[in-house]
Amino acid sequence: MLMLGLAVFARLSYKKGTILIEGDVPTPYGQWDLRVRAYRAPACYYSDIVRYLKNSQIKFEDNVLKPPPAPAITRSVKLYPYQEEAFQRWVENGCRGIVCIATAGGKTFIGLKAIETLRQSTLVLVPTLALVDQWTQRIREMLGVEAGVYGGGKRELSWVTVSTYDSAYIHAEELGDKFALLIADEVHHLFAPGYSQAAEMFAVPYRLGLTSTLHRADMRHLDAPRLIGSVVYEATHEELTGTYIAPYEHQKIFVELTPQEKAAYEKHWNIYTSYLSQRGLEMKSEMDFQRLIRLSVFDSKAREALLARNRALKIALNSEAKMQFLAEQLKNSREKTLIFTQFNSLVYAISKRFLVPAITHKTPEAERRLILSRFRSGEYTTIVTSQVLDEGLDVPDASRGIVLSGTSSMRQHIQRLGRLLRKSSSGKVALLIEVVSKETKEMEISRRRKRKPENKDA
Numbered sequence: 001m002l003m004l005g006l007a008v009f010a011r012l013s014y015k016k017g018t019i020l021i022e023g024d025v026p027t028p029y030g031q032w033d034l035r036v037r038a039y040r041a042p043a044c045y046y047s048d049i050v051r052y053l054k055n056s057q058i059k060f061e062d063n064v065l066k067p068p069p070a071p072a073i074t075r076s077v078k079l080y081p082y083q084e085e086a087f088q089r090w091v092e093n094g095c096r097g098i099v100c101i102a103t104a105g106g107k108t109f110i111g112l113k114a115i116e117t118l119r120q121s122t123l124v125l126v127p128t129l130a131l132v133d134q135w136t137q138r139i140r141e142m143l144g145v146e147a148g149v150y151g152g153g154k155r156e157l158s159w160v161t162v163s164t165y166d167s168a169y170i171h172a173e174e175l176g177d178k179f180a181l182l183i184a185d186e187v188h189h190l191f192a193p194g195y196s197q198a199a200e201m202f203a204v205p206y207r208l209g210l211t212s213t214l215h216r217a218d219m220r221h222l223d224a225p226r227l228i229g230s231v232v233y234e235a236t237h238e239e240l241t242g243t244y245i246a247p248y249e250h251q252k253i254f255v256e257l258t259p260q261e262k263a264a265y266e267k268h269w270n271i272y273t274s275y276l277s278q279r280g281l282e283m284k285s286e287m288d289f290q291r292l293i294r295l296s297v298f299d300s301k302a303r304e305a306l307l308a309r310n311r312a313l314k315i316a317l318n319s320e321a322k323m324q325f326l327a328e329q330l331k332n333s334r335e336k337t338l339i340f341t342q343f344n345s346l347v348y349a350i351s352k353r354f355l356v357p358a359i360t361h362k363t364p365e366a367e368r369r370l371i372l373s374r375f376r377s378g379e380y381t382t383i384v385t386s387q388v389l390d391e392g393l394d395v396p397d398a399s400r401g402i403v404l405s406g407t408s409s410m411r412q413h414i415q416r417l418g419r420l421l422r423k424s425s426s427g428k429v430a431l432l433i434e435v436v437s438k439e440t441k442e443m444e445i446s447r448r449r450k451r452k453p454e455n456k457d458a
Helices: 043-055 081-092 107-118 129-143 165-170 187-191 193-201 220-227 259-279 286-298 300-317 320-330 344-354 365-377 410-418 441-449
Strands: 002-004 007-015 018-022 031-033 038-042 059-063 096-101 122-126 148-151 160-164 181-185 206-211 231-235 248-255 337-340 382-385 400-403 430-437
Touching (some): 018 043, 081 096, 081 231, 107 129, 107 181, 129 365, 193 220, 300 441
Parallel strands (some): 007 059, 096 206, 248 430
Antiparallel strands (some): 002 007, 031 038
């Protein structure tokens, strides 16, 4: 036991995603590690351990955080009243917790306000490289600070660093002791198995989650209180529409398959449903579908059925009638339009047929930046994309979205709508057009994504 006179004394340090507590001082979450003859705890409990030592009047030496040099913040972030309320709720909760605000409601500004107010080294986690660019630009414009970047081949550590979730997971041990504030944008990603492990390895005491839709089908968002905090504020589309975000209309257009497409669709779908019937299988949940995938590993008939299902869906989602509808919509139109599809193959087909720029996960960083820059400036009026721009694209004057195919996820539906809801000075009314193939599985997929999931506080 380390002693100062007769007083109990502890020494805290960071080691590979954990907190070492030397001094033979038991603390919450600490377990004795015989190899180093000290207690060890997951790094995410760092602030709990410090609080315990202070409350127990145990003197300690804290060597955990080693932040990069701090720059001067030269600007101040202005918030709307609802954003200010959300920020204050987070502060009152000990600077931990999740803010759920409708897509296009300006969640980024709450994160920027946290950086400005706390003046602590900050790691911002985002799911895509497009959001890395957007956050670094906003940090530069709103705070006058140049951010470092982890992701897209870059590994730049700064007092404020923006990283993809993937890169933060890979470099968690390296980054875990460098920051006092963690901002997790689109925080529902944080609860995925690998990313949640990274969250455990960060010693950051202050944590802010930002999302429009916290709910996950696998229910892993219920781990939020431990990893980042509970929901502290919520604001829906209905509460913000008109005053803070653009009003919108939603249209659903049904199209017919060609006779050839219909024959091929029915052929493949019958193979799939016949297998389910023979095996007595019902597809009522995601777990049922995962069971079929597992069966396909060693059952050739299951694999054939799964492939037939995928071929049928691809016919429905990529039908020629959808392309003809799109042609009519784009004809002589200068309206800022985002086209969303499920498959990259259709993205490239649309790009080639209509001569519009395409963005997928394979698009090089420089090309993606150039396309988005020209779209914002108005040089390009249309972009076609798969799922890579579902989250985070900020284009205030984009007013029309055409969904040619998607998943049954309500989150994806909300996020795609959110790309159109940013207010502009033109008093726009956003329009989301959803194109669905009749008499196919896609009709059910479309119905399911309109069901609002329970978004209870985690």
